[in-house]
Amino acid sequence: DRSFNGNIENMSxxxxxxxxxxxxxxxxxxxxxxxEGLLSHWKFNxxxxxxxxxxxxxxxxxxxxxxxxxxxxxxxxxxNLISFMSLPEDNSVSNVLSxxxxxxxxIIGEGVAATANxxxxxxxxxxxxxxxxxxxxxxxxxxxxxxxxxxxxDPDMFFSLNTxxNLISYPSGDNISLEDAIPSxxxxxxIIGEGIAASSNxxxxxxxxxxxxxxxxxxxxxxxxxxxxxxxxxxxxELSRSIYTCLLYTSP
Numbered sequence: 149d150r151s152f153n154g155n156i157e158n159m160s161x162x163x164x165x166x167x168x169x170x171x172x173x174x175x176x177x178x179x180x181x182x183x184e185g186l187l188s189h190w191k192f193n194x195x196x197x198x199x200x201x202x203x204x205x206x207x208x209x210x211x212x213x214x215x216x217x218x219x220x221x222x223x224x225x226x227x228n229l230i231s232f233m234s235l236p237e238d239n240s241v242s243n244v245l246s247x248x249x250x251x252x253x254x255i256i257g258e259g260v261a262a263t264a265n266x267x268x269x270x271x272x273x274x275x276x277x278x279x280x281x282x283x284x285x286x287x288x289x290x291x292x293x294x295x296x297x298x299x300x301x302d303p304d305m306f307f308s309l310n311t312x313x314n315l316i317s318y319p320s321g322d323n324i325s326l327e328d329a330i331p332s333x334x335x336x337x338x339i340i341g342e343g344i345a346a347s348s349n350x351x352x353x354x355x356x357x358x359x360x361x362x363x364x365x366x367x368x369x370x371x372x373x374x375x376x377x378x379x380x381x382x383x384x385x386e387l388s389r390s391i392y393t394c395l396l397y398t399s400p
Contacts, residue, residue: 157191158178158190158191159189159190160174160179160186160187160188160189160190160204161187161188161189161208162185162186162187163185163187164184164185166185178191178203179204181203181204181205182205186204186206187204187206187208188202188204188206188208189202189203189204190202190203190210191203199211199212200212216296216297216298217234217296217297217298217299217300218294218295218296218297219233219234219294219295219321219364220292220293220294220295221292221293221294221295221364222290222292222293222364223285223287223290223291223292223293224287224290225287225288225289225290226286226287227284227285227286227342228284228285228286228287228342229282229283229284229341229342229365229366229367230282230283230284230285230364230365230366231279231281231282231283231316231317231318231319231364231365231366231367232244232277232278232279232283232295232317232364233279233295233300233301233317233319233321233363233364234279234295234297234299234300234301235277235278235279235295235297235301236295236296236297236298237297237298239276239277239278240275240276240277241255241262241270241274241275241276241277242269242270244277244295245264245270247293247294248287248291248293249264251287251288251289251291252264252285252286252287253286253287253288254285254286255274255283255284255285255286256274256283256284256286257274257277257281257282257283257284257315258281258282258313258314258315260272260273260274261273261274262274262275278317279301279305279317279319280305280307280316280317281315281316281317281366282315282316282317282365282366282367282368283315283366284366301319302319303319303320303379303381304378304379305319305378306376306377306378307369307376307377307378308374308375308376308377309369309371309374309375309376309377310371310374311371311372311373311374312370312371313368313369313370314368314369314370314371315366315367315368315369316366316367316369316377317366317367318361318362318363318364318365318366318367318379319379320361320363320379320381321363322363322381323360323361323362323363324360324361324379324381325359325360326339326346326354326358326359326360326361327353327354328380328381329361329379329380329381330354330379330380331380333348333353333354334348334350335371335372335373335375336348336369336370336371336372337370337371337372338356338370339358339367339368339369339370340358340367340368340370341358341362341365341366341367341368342365342366344356344357344358345357345358346358346359361379
């Protein structure tokens with residue numbers, strides 16, 4: 149037995165020979181599920197437990213053995229409204245944000261916050277992070293924030309929303325329109341992202357500058373009543389949902 153020591157982001161197996169042009173195209177764009185000769189397609193960005201999902205539609209799912217999942221959250225200088233698609237077992241603020249030492253200045257959640265102190269480390273009421281919550285993360289420079297975890301989060305997770313404003317995550321790795329994600333917006337007063345927002349209109353549906361949910365972003369949901377909420381996805385294949393974007397599969 150041999151193991152691969154490195155990073156894999158995309159891999160596919162075909163029953164036909166591809167032209168040089170097709171190979172180049174597929175290095176930038178994922179193949180369609182109905183492409184001739186496509187047997188298996190692993191994006192290395194979706195799975196469950198120790199299963200790595202095959203996105204070809206042929207059900208050739210792989211088995212994960214002794215690896216970790218890593219994804220990138222691009223940050224700009226100032227405040228970023230983010231969420232975590234997945235978190236390590238040690239989900240303390242100090243551990244998750246350790247790669248941002250000297251860069252991250254503070255992080256704010258719903259009713260909680262923490263500040264980076266050069267002597268004491270992270271101090272404040274926010275001590276641990278959740279993959280269900282959104283956060284304002286303030287950094288002093290543009291940077292790529294890499295997060296590594298042992299497991300991946302369930303995109304079908306339920307969110308317990310309270311009446312009023314709730315700061316929550318978006319657990320998918322694919323953009324999806326508000327209309328698809330929330331087809332029945334009657335109980336939703338509005339949703340606010342970073343610099344964008346949308347409100348629910350009884351005639352027009354969702355209106356505003358916020359038109360779709362994006363991976364690694366956090367959102368304020370304002371609802372008129374308590375509810376258990378679950379994002380809806382437009383994929384007909386449950387095993388083709390992307391959980392991460394720009395995700396790398398890394399052997400230890």
